[in-house]
Amino acid sequence: QDKKLKIGMTFQELNNPYFVSMQEALNEAAKAIGAEVIVTDAGHDVAKQISDVEDMLQQGIDILLLNPTDSAGIESAVTMAKEKNVIVVAVDANASGPVDTFVGSKNRDAGYQSCKYMAEKLGGKGEVAILDGIPVVPILERVEGCKAALGENPDIKLVTTQNGRQDRSVALGVVENMIQSYPNLAGIFSVNDGGAMGALAAIEGSGKDIKLTSVDGAPEAVEAITKGGAFIETTAQFPRDQVRVGLALALAHKWGARVVPAAVPIDVRVVDSANAKDFSW
Amino acid sequence: MSPESTVASPSNPPRSVGSVFRKIFASPLALPLIGLIVVSVLMGLASDNFFSVSNLLNVLRQVSVVAILAVGMTFVILTGGIDLSVGAVMALAGTIAAGLMVKMGMPAGVGLLAGLLVGLGLGFFNGVLVAWGRMPAIIVTLATMGIARGLGLIYSGGYPISGLPSWISWFGVGRVGIIPVPVIAMALIYLIAWVLLHRTPFGRHVYAIGGNEVAAKLSGVKTERVKLAVYVISGLTAALAALILTGRLMSGQPNAGVGFELDAIAAVVLGGTAIAGGRGLIFGTLIGAVLLGILNNGLNLMGINPYLQDVIKGFIILLAIYIGREWR
């Protein structure tokens, strides 16, 4: 078989270091095995993501690594891929339909640990807020986990949940207004580091003492935590490992393995000022 | 026929191949068409897969949603208006339709009907405010865009609504023979639009209003009614697009179609319709939409870096408009 292996990967967005580093890891891995890689960027538009997948199928990909921008909406693309006997591995977020394998973080854990950490640092009391994001399963799970952790502290009051769309500039304005309307706000949990960086700017601008935790472990976040300040913790995910594992499992499918796991949850890790210096993706 | 061509064939000979060719060339469709052909050939040269039947049908299917939105947009722009709400209206129509079926357990027919009514209703809302309220279309439809997005998110609670009866997917991925259903729907909608625009008094009035609204009104055109109608049509095509999109996504997505209004406008303008109204052809819009679709598809097929795709697309659009600017 002299035909080069073709791997297609479609991302929900490529304007986030999280996914960019995933792409880098993919390129390295593909180079190592001599495969060709095609990458597309849905820009958070499911319809575009379906079209992107269709186009990749036209190009005859063998493996589809799918980072869905919406789990339900992408189903028809999964179905189409399977009709063409393409191996489909969902990465970071799962997709509906006959996906072969899903590789993603333990997102509920991530939310739980971040908010538990925050509650501890707040001494188990005070007003906190959640900075929500784009409603996909992993994000929803983080919020759920966070609420569970907060719920264990009767003196912590969740005063508001607002959406910063995981975008730094949107989050900035939203958090500024939060701070105006809740002058006693003591802590904020952001569902990812994109939103957290905006929240950090707002907190610093207000000069208030508000503690910020988040999920991802993005370089900027880690740097801010190292410096010390409002940003005290991010629960790190491992995007490079997600795609490495995902590709490995896809290859396993390709080579005919029959007992490949349907879901591979990847551990998350608390990163705070104690270990931030040594952490990177 | 332009005066030039009259002069060129003074004796009016029986239609020869040459004269048909000349007529096509003199038509405002010529330039968008040339643009389409040039871009297609480039894409074909750059990618082996491009000219396969399966890929061409693939492109047409991908294009269908924006192309259908662009039909309503053409009507609106021909009157000198604009409709920025089409993407949001589409999303709301799809969300409500899906919600009624899934969350309320209503029969699918009711859901689909409700989706259409949402489109008509918001189109009516836009139309009344623009026509009788005399408010600028750009801001009215911008506000409606916000309202529709908000309503969709409230109704769905922000979550996509999935779990639709599986036959709904027929609208998005079904085929009749080898032709995808969305492509057939698109073709039908364009045909109807053409008949409306070129074979009925209503169509004349649409063009007349864009050409000179005051004069049209003085001539007895019921300009308010016609303007209302174009926004209603735009709402309707948004709802029809929603049907296809829902079939493709198999879910109601309150956040679907962000920015589609700009794609639809781009299709209309690429197709040669004057943004100030009064001039333009509906099939130009189809060509414009397909051109945009081919750009997306072709750049993907060539495996171009997604970041670079935006840049190339921008330049090709500029080029296409530049070439076509003369007869505008």
Added chain:
Amino acid sequence: MSPESTVASPSNPPRSVGSVFRKIFASPLALPLIGLIVVSVLMGLASDNFFSVSNLLNVLRQVSVVAILAVGMTFVILTGGIDLSVGAVMALAGTIAAGLMVKMGMPAGVGLLAGLLVGLGLGFFNGVLVAWGRMPAIIVTLATMGIARGLGLIYSGGYPISGLPSWISWFGVGRVGIIPVPVIAMALIYLIAWVLLHRTPFGRHVYAIGGNEVAAKLSGVKTERVKLAVYVISGLTAALAALILTGRLMSGQPNAGVGFELDAIAAVVLGGTAIAGGRGLIFGTLIGAVLLGILNNGLNLMGINPYLQDVIKGFIILLAIYIGREWR
């Protein structure tokens, strides 16, 4: 002075309070101003925090970026054009400025200058294509929007560019006395714009082109140059907005400001400028931008569900335009 007010006080009495009041009321600014006051009062009633000095300064600071974009947009719209690229140009200018400082280690001054040049350059690009290329502004600037976003992503590789010298944050969060720096910048830019529009021949020409481009041209106005200038001004204000945004975000963000062009347009139109050009006041735009900011802020302060906020905002915009439509 409008003819009505002349007639209302035929004997031209020394300016009484009443006549000043009447004059304000007759001005096109009156209606946006009334809208602003009404909305502010409502917000104040609904939320205790609203009228605090700290919150009002907060609103103004938040508004500053869009308000500055809206200055360039006002110039463009006054000539009958439109600039959809402002948000993307702003993002690109910020990204390049940050990149030069951080990635290339250039002195901050060079970075800031480069940011300004990016704004000017893209404005120039838009302007040349619209003025001499005779291409429709809406599509030219739409293409530029895509190009700018793409270039930003290519340059940044998808990573936000952080690690700026800390004094850059002064532009975003600094204060002079209690007044935030962005608010001062905004005030200055509006003043300069006012002088340009109302005290220089250039400003007259801007209005003239929007009023009747052919007539302006035949009477000897260099319409192409003026049109070029307004797009350059729009690029420049986008770059200035980028400076403030970069100071606020302390990083270069190629995806910042998505949709800001629509906010800027809404501010301009809410402020009473005719979308077809020729009529409008720059301070109206400021009022429009503040009105939008107050809506965002006030609805947040009231703790209204963000989804519902979109809906309410839409209706309030419609109401404001409806009230103001008469003198348009």
Added chain:
Amino acid sequence: MLRLEGIRKRFGPVEVLRGVDLEVKAGEIHALLGENGAGKSTLMKILCGILTPTAGTIRINGEEQHFADYDQATAAGIGIVFQEFSLIPYLTPVENMFLAREMTTKLGFLDRTAMRKRAQEILAQLDVDLPLDVPVRRLSVAEQQFVEIAKALSLNARILVLDEPTATLTPSETEHLFKVMRELRKQGVAIIFISHHLEEIFEICDRITVLRDGEFVGDSDVADIDNDRLVEMMVGRRIENSFPPKPALLPQAKILLECEEVQLRRGGPISSFQLREGEILGFAGLVGSGRTETALAMLGAYPAVRCKVKVDGQETRFREPADGLAHGIGLLPENRKEEGLITSFPILQNISINNYAKYRKNMWFIDMQKELASSEAAMKSVRVKAPNSHTRVDNLSGGNQQKVVIARWLNHSMKVLIFDEPTRGIDVGAKSEIYQLMRDFTAKGDAIIMISSELPEVIGMSDRVCVFRSGGIVATVEGDAITSEGIMTHATTGKARNVA
């Protein structure tokens, strides 16, 4: 047949019609006369239901009518050709004629063959031949005018209003229109005819009604009145011989402007002409003969195939009118509303728009006091009738709008002015004032190119005349050779396309 009684109309504080009566019989051509701004167009808009009167009654065949809109007026048998064109530029003549009254098949689709046939019939009845498949914006002004008339007639109007239809027509086209009007009169149509060309009144009209400042001055049979009496009724005073005397041209007069060769279209004729100090050079010819285009080409506002211009002996290339302005050459365009006025501006700024060099302050700023003073002076010099210089121009009467644009140029210190149809739509009184202003201008040694379709004006004002035909100058006549026969012979030897 038609009776208007005590019509009043108030716009805000200004009352522009103050009790006007008008009576028109079937089969009568009735002239409505008055100075610019007298209220003629306003009265006609009231008759057509476009404006509602503040007071007064409209009776048709004795029955009182209250038209809520134009539709109701047309239903009552009224048709109008507006002073400002009201065609849809991108639609064809047929589409325009049947706009809002399209013929349809039983299924509701357009019956295009029927409409085309009917259009051809109507045009044939008017004896007009024009291309039916071309957007009207490509037609000449005269052709568009006939489309408007055909459109009004397609309604079977029993009362036809023609608001200054001849302002844009050449004599032969006017003759043609009159033929049509006589035919309609024979069919019993009542025609209200507005014109500032008094000789036309005597040629075609049966009765007249005169307005002055919105008031009814009087009516009369045409047979009972003469030109002087008519002018007096209109203006309230006697008007002297309307053309000021032509001064003798200096034989050694310097050449200010020389057009060495201009070719408008590929394969078209190549023309040349010179403009000398202190002269008025007339451009005569039929509508569409290329006078406007030649003028525009010189200023770089029309893409001529070639155009070589010398100013003061220096070869100069104008890329746009601004270059002309810089060299002291200004243009008064022929369509004031579309090409001359900034309708969103008040009179003041319409006059000052291209003249800021004159009111600079601190290098970059406008000296607004100077602007006001100088523009108001210019406004007064042409006697614009308006409350003050802050009045918006879109509410001015047609003639006053024209004066505003003239004032713009007189406010300048230009060496050469190109006046394209300077007195189109201007009343007799104002006309002689404009002629005097033109002569005052040339007396300073400056020069004027006057494009005009009014032969008397060409003959009365021009020191020399270039006669145009199909895109080029076919003859240049001077002194005693400027006669109407001479000019018309040069202008018409050849085929005129639009009029049989």
